[in-house]
Amino acid sequence: MYFDYFNVFVFLTTGLLFVFANMIVGGLVRPQKPTPEKLSPYECGEDVIGDSWIRFDIRFYTTALIYLIFAVEIAFLFPWALVVREIGMLALVEGFTFVAILLLGLVYVWVKGDLDWVKTYNASVKGGTEVEDRPAADIHGGPLPVELLQAAGVGPTITEQQTKGEKGHS
Amino acid sequence: MSASLALSLWLQSARLQQQTGAALGSTTAPDSNWTLDLLEWVRTSWLSTKLAGLAGMDQAPALPTWAAAAIGAGIAVGIVIGFVSVVAMFSIWLERRVAGRIQSRIGPNRVGPFGLLQSLADGVKLLLKEDIIPSGADRKLFVLAPALVMASALAMFAAVPMADGAGFTDINLGVLFIVGISALATIGVIMAGWSSNNKWALYGAMREAAQVVSYEVPLGISLLVPVIVGGTLELGAASRLQSGWGGSCWFLFQNPFVLPAFVLYFIAALAENKRAPFDLPESESELVAGFHTEYSGIRFSFFFLEEYAAMFLMSAVGTALFLGGWNFPGIDLLKGGWLIAAQLAVFVVKSMFLVLLMIWIRWTLPRMRVDQVMVMGYKYLTPLSLICVVGASVWEVWAAVPFHERPIWMQLFTPVLVFGVCAVLGAMLRKQAIESAAQPTTRSRIAPRAHAAAH
Amino acid sequence: MELLFFLLFAGLAIAGAVATVWMRYVVHSAFALMGTFLGVAGLYVLLGADFLAITQILIYVGGILVLILFGIMLTPPDRTERNAKRVIGFSASLVAIALFLAVQIGSVVRWAEKSNLEAPKATAAPIGRELLRPDGYLIPFELVSVVLLVALIGSVFIARRRKAVRVDDSSTAAILAERGTLQQKAGA
Numbered sequence: 071m072y073f074d075y076f077n078v079f080v081f082l083t084t085g086l087l088f089v090f091a092n093m094i095v096g097g098l099v100r101p102q103k104p105t106p107e108k109l110s111p112y113e114c115g116e117d118v119i120g121d122s123w124i125r126f127d128i129r130f131y132t133t134a135l136i137y138l139i140f141a142v143e144i145a146f147l148f149p150w151a152l153v154v155r156e157i158g159m160l161a162l163v164e165g166f167t168f169v170a171i172l173l174l175g176l177v178y179v180w181v182k183g184d185l186d187w188v189k190t191y192n193a194s195v196k197g198g199t200e201v202e203d204r205p206a207a208d209i210h211g212g213p214l215p216v217e218l219l220q221a222a223g224v225g226p227t228i229t230e231q232q233t234k235g236e237k238g239h240s
Numbered sequence: 241m242s243a244s245l246a247l248s249l250w251l252q253s254a255r256l257q258q259q260t261g262a263a264l265g266s267t268t269a270p271d272s273n274w275t276l277d278l279l280e281w282v283r284t285s286w287l288s289t290k291l292a293g294l295a296g297m298d299q300a301p302a303l304p305t306w307a308a309a310a311i312g313a314g315i316a317v318g319i320v321i322g323f324v325s326v327v328a329m330f331s332i333w334l335e336r337r338v339a340g341r342i343q344s345r346i347g348p349n350r351v352g353p354f355g356l357l358q359s360l361a362d363g364v365k366l367l368l369k370e371d372i373i374p375s376g377a378d379r380k381l382f383v384l385a386p387a388l389v390m391a392s393a394l395a396m397f398a399a400v401p402m403a404d405g406a407g408f409t410d411i412n413l414g415v416l417f418i419v420g421i422s423a424l425a426t427i428g429v430i431m432a433g434w435s436s437n438n439k440w441a442l443y444g445a446m447r448e449a450a451q452v453v454s455y456e457v458p459l460g461i462s463l464l465v466p467v468i469v470g471g472t473l474e475l476g477a478a479s480r481l482q483s484g485w486g487g488s489c490w491f492l493f494q495n496p497f498v499l500p501a502f503v504l505y506f507i508a509a510l511a512e513n514k515r516a517p518f519d520l521p522e523s524e525s526e527l528v529a530g531f532h533t534e535y536s537g538i539r540f541s542f543f544f545l546e547e548y549a550a551m552f553l554m555s556a557v558g559t560a561l562f563l564g565g566w567n568f569p570g571i572d573l574l575k576g577g578w579l580i581a582a583q584l585a586v587f588v589v590k591s592m593f594l595v596l597l598m599i600w601i602r603w604t605l606p607r608m609r610v611d612q613v614m615v616m617g618y619k620y621l622t623p624l625s626l627i628c629v630v631g632a633s634v635w636e637v638w639a640a641v642p643f644h645e646r647p648i649w650m651q652l653f654t655p656v657l658v659f660g661v662c663a664v665l666g667a668m669l670r671k672q673a674i675e676s677a678a679q680p681t682t683r684s685r686i687a688p689r690a691h692a693a694a695h
Numbered sequence: 696m697e698l699l700f701f702l703l704f705a706g707l708a709i710a711g712a713v714a715t716v717w718m719r720y721v722v723h724s725a726f727a728l729m730g731t732f733l734g735v736a737g738l739y740v741l742l743g744a745d746f747l748a749i750t751q752i753l754i755y756v757g758g759i760l761v762l763i764l765f766g767i768m769l770t771p772p773d774r775t776e777r778n779a780k781r782v783i784g785f786s787a788s789l790v791a792i793a794l795f796l797a798v799q800i801g802s803v804v805r806w807a808e809k810s811n812l813e814a815p816k817a818t819a820a821p822i823g824r825e826l827l828r829p830d831g832y833l834i835p836f837e838l839v840s841v842v843l844l845v846a847l848i849g850s851v852f853i854a855r856r857r858k859a860v861r862v863d864d865s866s867t868a869a870i871l872a873e874r875g876t877l878q879q880k881a882g883a
Binding site for chain 2: 078084130
Binding site: 075079125126127128130131132133134135136137138139141142143144145146148149150151152153156157160161164167168169171172174175178179182184 | 700737740745746748750753754757758759761762765766768769770819820822823824826827829833836837839840841843844846847848850851854855
């Protein structure tokens with residue numbers, strides 16, 4: 071067993087060293103003529119505005135949270151899967167109970183809408199105007215706010231799609 | 241917490257050393273491996289004996305265990321780096337040729353026969369390019385990120401068995417190891433995106449991380465199915481278990497739930513590798529080049545190399561666990577070295593077939609929307625793969641005995657089912673293709689957009 | 696040889712942990728934490744617990760570290776330098792406490808010593824058997840799923856964005872006004 075993991079260790083370190091070795095070899099043959107323009111971050115030719123280290127949306131965090139729970143589940147299920155035929159009925163019952171309890175969690179986050187990536191702006195909910203707390207910066211994820219799209223003249227088709235798509239789980 | 245733990249461990253190192261006395265074979269011999277056998281063969285060969293005779297010994301002295309292990313691992317690593325480079329370059333060439341074919345153009349055909357050396361020429365060109373680190377970048381992390389990505393790709397290759405007994409190493413937790421170590425690449429990608437100090441790069445990296453994280457779940461769960469069927473996590477042992485029926489008793493034909501699990505695995509692997517239609521982290525129409533926007537020259541090539549290496553790797557895992565590994569009907573008629581060579585060829589051809597499928601999908605399907613991608617992993621693939629796990633485990637427990645001791649109808653049930661499903665699907669697709677070919681091409685597809693613009 | 700590897704992994708773990716508190720920026724700290732996780736995984740391998748080692752990488756590097764990174768990205772970007780003096784003082788006291796505890800533990804505990812251990816074997820299947828043995832860890836195994844369920848629901852509930860805030864008419868007017876300016880901007 072140790073030899074296998076020793077091999078893995080060697081592979082990992084070689085992967086690291088391989089990159090640096092290539093960089094050093096390349097350093098001997100490549101030109102080096104930096105200019106300020108060349109070194110500026112790429113923003114499609116425009117001058118760079120602001121810092122790019124910005125705040126991100128909580129959706130990413132929620133996704134990682136859900137993954138974490140399921141990763142632990144997978145880690146428990148692998149030993150279970152190894153011996154399920156050997157142990158038989160008991161393993162089936164226990165495994166399914168385990169999975170079923172965790173599926174409850176999946177159903178919960180699904181029903182509550184935590185799995186939805188785009189949480190639409192829905193102003194026409196009965197019982198008063200409901201406004202969703204939009205994230206500070208939404209340029210990285212979902213589409214633009216519907217109002218903006220409408221204002222830009224592409225509204226009707228988009229709105230139709232949105233309401234159609236969101237009807238199932240809003 | 242971990243620091244104090246490590247410290248207290250360190251203070252007890254003398255005692256721990258005794259406890260872990262078996263480490264790296266100071267008390268026991270290391271596990272057998274072909275690299276070590278090769279070293280032993282060299283040691284006892286005619287030339288070594290002669291040389292030892294000159295030095296006054298009757299045989300060359302055995303290397304210390306750790307040195308033998310190091311040299312053995314070094315041999316393996318050298319082979320793997322060569323292999324990974326060749327496979328990745330060939331896949332890149334294949335991708336460009338297939339893309340050309342699908343888009344009714346030629347593709348690279350100038351460098352070498354059929355343009356086969358195109359990737360090599362590109363590699364040399366990239367090596368000669370100026371190395372640019374953007375002025376605002378976080379230099380240390382910017383440099384470290386490609387190394388981390390490459391390391392994880394290489395380490396995953398360590399666990400893949402290419403032929404019976406000719407794997408680089410055969411970790412007894414191979415499947416779990418591959419699922420786990422791919423996490424390192426994710427961290428490398430986040431590192432690359434964050435350190436670039438570029439908006440596109442950071443968005444790409446965040447998307448990539450979120451996507452990989454949400455598809456790792458169906459990937460892991462669908463890999464449980466072959467583990468249930470085979471009862472082993474070792475990729476080499478799993479391949480050995482599929483050698484029945486003259487080399488055609490693949491896991492695919494042993495349990496009816498392996499086929500859907502394989503499809504789910506393949507989809508999840510596509511998303512995990514950021515391949516189209518899940519290539520949102522680097523979708524050029526939205527994010528320029530995603531997390532490697534700022535990477536150029538040879539640094540960029542590492543990400544490129546890793547993508548194709550990971551494609552091959554995911555295909556190799558799929559081959560080993562679902563498609564019979566190195567087994568193929570009639571392969572056991574061969575003997576000795578020919579058998580190893582044939583197994584190697586079968587394994588690589590099967591894996592390259594899956595790579596070809598990935599390429600074909602990329603140039604056929606349009607890219608999905610980001611919300612569709614993010615929702616699909618948890619809402620569709622995860623429940624479906626759990627159903628496969630439930631079904632497969634019920635089937636295995638019901639059958640209760642290893643595959644070859646089951647009643648004959650049970651053995652035949654799955655192959656018939658698999659071929660039936662494939663035949664029906666193929667017929668449906670063929671019918672659809674004929675119908676769509678018969679329809680005259682219209683410009684109606686772009687009409688709605690024109691309509692919207694006129695609004 | 697094993698001592699060399701032990702020192703390497705322990706060093707990696709300690710260096711990662713020290714760097715985590717030492718680094719100037721929070722993101723660097725998070726990346727430094729990866730060194731600790733990998734070092735601890737290496738220590739697990741040395742102790743023959745290969746399943747634990749790989750699970751450590753899968754969950755800590757693949758899950759928790761990504762979670763931490765997302766969490767950092769969630770907070771306002773913090774590029775201010777930390778107060779080095781306080782960090783030094785704090786970590787020095789921490790190291791002193793850890794050292795003290797470690798020496799105490801090391802001198803009190805009677806370690807099981809066995810000079811000639813057999814080579815470690817695969818651990819995954821025995822773990823599976825233990826998890827499913829009625830007088831083994833069957834109940835904890837099931838309870839783990841409940842714990843995970845609670846953790847999932849709780850953490851998602853806390854992380855959830857305030858949803859569908861009901862507003863009265865005055866604020867609706869404000870929102871409508873804002874929407875008007877938004878449209879004007881888009882039109883312009």
